[in-house]
């Protein structure tokens with residue numbers, strides 16, 4: 001049963017020292033109770049208390065960590081069914097499959113695409129996370145050679161090792177060293193050996209159920225043997241079945257606190273269809289509905305990019321707007337004669353506006369005013385982008401020390417603010433910029449400081 005903030009507070013040392021990054025023990029306890037931070041962040045609690053609180057405040061879907069360093073990947077940690085109830089915690093891992101019976105060029109192509117298909121969007125780097133290495137021959141030498149090839153070729157990948165034979169998984173885990181892989185998949189027949197392997201290596205174990213009931217039975221067996229870090233596959237290999245099982249597993253864990261299904265799921269769109277477009281569709285359904293990991297047969301930009309964007313949207317915290325820091329941003333090496341523009345700190349606005357300015361190649365100063373993540377018009381309507389606030393910010397930012405002219409370009413949607421701003425900023429000329437960021441390059445190329 002989950003502990004309340006007050007129950008947690010009673011077990012804290014109450015030093016109010018702030019070393020956990022939160023000013024008071026009470027605020028820290030509330031955050032632990034809400035699953036927003038971990039009890040281990042307080043350096044003063046005993047191991048015993050850590051265990052008591054950690055278990056009681058653990059999320060219904062266990063947090064599983066794979067890999068290390070740049071390639072570290074976290075799955076699970078989820079606490080709700082719907083994003084608007086709170087937020088989704090750890091984005092679905094997107095992975096690509098390589099097998100021991102694949103031609104070397106096919107494996108290398110997949111590794112190469114894993115490394116190169118990266119996209120920057122609103123300041124976030126989007127890319128695949130996992131490479132699943134599958135044994136199809138029962139040949140230990142071929143399997144470990146493939147594992148090493150992936151380890152050497154993809155430094156930023158977390159690995160999923162797939163084999164029916166625990167001894168091959170043991171050899172693969174040994175080759176991985178600190179980059180702890182997921183070892184998949186334990187069945188009723190191999191559960192005992194896989195439990196032993198999990199304890200020896202410290203790696204998370206993947207449960208390979210024949211169906212949902214079988215998955216529960218194997219999961220219970222592994223938990224009874226002392227394993228904590230599991231990833232579950234219910235065995236469904238149709239989109240309907242995988243969708244239903246993911247929903248049942250999440251509901252059972254979150255609503256009923258049903259422990260055997262309280263783990264992230266691994267799903268295999270690559271085994272559901274041979275059609276690459278259908279595979280991407282299946283993956284998109286499973287990303288939207290609770291998959292901890294989706295394994296694809298290949299990575300291609302035209303299908304990977306939309307999946308990464310879908311994932312970004314679903315796993316963005318709806319209660320926290322994406323913002324950039326209030327500041328003066330120099331773009332294209334501006335000087336004292338360069339134009340000065342202002343906009344809000346909603347990150348999408350910032351990246352679109354700064355991208356257009358950058359593309360124009362016109363050296364410019366971009367002022368970003370803190371509007372609490374609201375877009376231009378919404379911020380203005382909410383009283384967070386008024387003339388007095390802009391004037392105050394410009395003084396604080398000391399833009400007057402950076403340019404000789406006194407001309408400020410405001411977003412076209414704020415044209416009605418011109419007069420008010422001129423009153424607030426005596427000596428400054430207010431120029432109304434374009435309404436759409438896409439028109440900024442031609443606007444800036446023609447811009448000259450007002451005489």
Ligand code: SF4
Pocket residue numbers: 012013014015016017018019020021022023024025028041042043044
């Ligand atoms: S580090 Fe521990 S003692 Fe200090 S404020 Fe945080 S919870 Fe309280």
